[in-house]
Structure formats: structure tokens, C-alpha cells
Amino acid sequence: MSKNIIIRTEREADFSAVYEINCKAFGTSEESLLVDKLRKSGIPLISLVSELDDKLVGHILFSQAHIISENSRIEIMALAPMAVLPEYQGQSIGSRLVKHGLDRCNQNDFKAVAVLGHPEYYPRFGFEPSRNLNISCSYDVPEEVFMIMELKRGFLKNVAGQVEYHKLFNELA
Ligand SMILES: CC(C)(COP(=O)(O)OP(=O)(O)OC[C@H]1O[C@@H](n2cnc3c(N)ncnc32)[C@H](O)[C@@H]1OP(=O)(O)O)[C@@H](O)C(=O)NCCC(=O)NCCS
Known part of the structure; x- marks a missing residue:
């Protein structure tokens, strides 16, 4: 476990290191290109970096997404992408980025966060398979990899619909 890790908001001077x-x-x-484009898109983002002894070693991005149903469009955040330099992986840096990021989403009054990712990794932070709720992903992905987490208890109760990421994510799909 790396002790001297600082998690902080990304600054413009960090952009090239985050790209790398x-x-x-x-x-x-x-x-990397998706992150650059999302910054320019103007949608709400939370972008954090992890710094170890003045070196940036990790990055996490949350971007605005929506749960769409016939008669509603509910704003949430989506976690993606997140990355830790290969030589620094497995030291809980990623976990700290996720926890700080979720706290920051909460502080900024976002009520839920979705993630597409490893079903063994994200539940430890409180994400649950979206199939437990009536919420699906607009991308054609195995249902176990799409997870969602309430930041405000009860926010997703009685919510049904499909999560739509910003259209820039379509380029990755
Ligand atoms: C996923 C990632 C950010 C985790 O960062 P990290 O600092 O290694 O994470 P931690 O040390 O907190 O946690 C390590 C755990 O992540 C798991 N893990 C590693 N790569 C993973 C991946 N691609 N997806 C899910 N889990 C992964 C490890 O198995 C380990 O699990 P364990 O704690 O049960 O042993 C990092 O492995 C990475 O950058 N991977 C490549 C990019 C990627 O796949 N990003 C996620 C999709 S957006």
C-alpha cells in the first residue's frame, strides 16, 4: 500500500500525464482521446488524479449520464475510464480513486453512479448488479458487468430505464 498518495482534482497541467x-x-x-473529448464537451465531469511523490500514477473520470425512460430523464454519473500505471497497480491506488470519486460525486449532489466493469471489483465499493434494479445499459454488454450504486438512499427505488452515457462513449463501444 502506497502511503504518500494524494488524491486531488485534475488540473490543466495534468492533462498530458493523464493521457499517458x-x-x-x-x-x-x-x-485517452475519449477523456480529452469529454473535457471539451462541457458536460459535468469529476476528474481526479492520484499523485505519488510528485508523480501522477492514476486517474479516474466520472461523467454525466442519464437513466432514460418513456417519461423521465434522470441525471446520474458514470465512472469511466479509470487507470493506474501498470507498475503501480495492485497497491490500492485504484480503490482510493474510486472511494474519493464517489465521495466527490456525493458532495456535488449526484445521487447515483453507474459503472461498466469487472463484477468482482466494483461491488466492494457498494455497486450492485443493475439487474437487481430495473435498470439496464444502452450498450449491448453482459448484464453482470453493468453495475449501479445509489449515493442517496432510495433514489433508484421505483426507477426503471436505460442508462445512456454521453454519445462520445459510442466511439468506444
Ligand atoms: C482497474 C485498475 C484501475 C485498478 O487499479 P489498481 O490500483 O490496480 O486497483 P487496486 O489495487 O485498488 O485493486 C486491485 C484489484 O483490481 C483488480 N483488477 C485489476 N485489473 C482489473 C480490471 N481491468 N478490472 C477489474 N478489476 C481489476 C485486481 O484483480 C485486484 O483485485 P483484488 O483486490 O481482489 O486482488 C488498474 O488495474 C488498471 O488501470 N487497469 C487497466 C485499465 C482498466 O481496465 N481500467 C478499468 C476499466 S475503466
């Missing part, structure tokens, strides 16, 4: 972190973690520039 995403490239190295994912082995492609697709997520």
Missing part, C-alpha cells in the same frame, strides 16, 4: 496514464494502462490511446 490511460494509454499505458489500456495499451491504446482510445480512452
Whole structure:
């Protein structure tokens, strides 16, 4: 466990390091380019970095998404992408980014967060399979990888619909 880790809001001076972190973690520039485009899109974002001894080693992004039903459009946040430099993985840096990010979403009054990811990883933070609720993902993904978490208790009670990420995510799908 790395002790000298600071989690903080991303600044403009971090953009190139964040680009590199995403490239190295994912082995492609697709997520890096998506992050760049989302910053320019103007939608609500929460973007945090983890800094270890003055070096950026991780990044997490939350962006505005919506649960769409016939007669409603409910704002939530979506966690994606998140990345830790390969040589720093497995030291809980990713977990700290998720926890700080969820706290920040809560402080900013977002009521729920969705994630598409590993079903063994995200439940430890409170995410549950969306199939437990009447909520699905607009992308054609296995249902167990799509999870959602209430930040405000009861917020998703009686909510049914499909989560739509910002259309820029379609380029990744
Ligand atoms: C996913 C990732 C951010 C986790 O960061 P990390 O600092 O290694 O995370 P932690 O140390 O807090 O947790 C490690 C756990 O993550 C799991 N993990 C590693 N890669 C994973 C992945 N792609 N998806 C889900 N879980 C993963 C490990 O199995 C480990 O589980 P354990 O605690 O049960 O042993 C990092 O592995 C990474 O950058 N992966 C490549 C990019 C990626 O797949 N991002 C997620 C999708 S957006």
C-alpha cells in the first residue's frame, strides 16, 4: 500500500500525464482521446488524479449520464475510464480513486453512479448488479458487468430505464 498518495482534482497541467496514464494502462490511446473529448464537451465531469511523490500514477473520470425512460430523464454519473500505471497497480491506488470519486460525486449532489466493469471489483465499493434494479445499459454488454450504486438512499427505488452515457462513449463501444 502506497502511503504518500494524494488524491486531488485534475488540473490543466495534468492533462498530458493523464493521457499517458490511460494509454499505458489500456495499451491504446482510445480512452485517452475519449477523456480529452469529454473535457471539451462541457458536460459535468469529476476528474481526479492520484499523485505519488510528485508523480501522477492514476486517474479516474466520472461523467454525466442519464437513466432514460418513456417519461423521465434522470441525471446520474458514470465512472469511466479509470487507470493506474501498470507498475503501480495492485497497491490500492485504484480503490482510493474510486472511494474519493464517489465521495466527490456525493458532495456535488449526484445521487447515483453507474459503472461498466469487472463484477468482482466494483461491488466492494457498494455497486450492485443493475439487474437487481430495473435498470439496464444502452450498450449491448453482459448484464453482470453493468453495475449501479445509489449515493442517496432510495433514489433508484421505483426507477426503471436505460442508462445512456454521453454519445462520445459510442466511439468506444
Ligand atoms: C482497474 C485498475 C484501475 C485498478 O487499479 P489498481 O490500483 O490496480 O486497483 P487496486 O489495487 O485498488 O485493486 C486491485 C484489484 O483490481 C483488480 N483488477 C485489476 N485489473 C482489473 C480490471 N481491468 N478490472 C477489474 N478489476 C481489476 C485486481 O484483480 C485486484 O483485485 P483484488 O483486490 O481482489 O486482488 C488498474 O488495474 C488498471 O488501470 N487497469 C487497466 C485499465 C482498466 O481496465 N481500467 C478499468 C476499466 S475503466
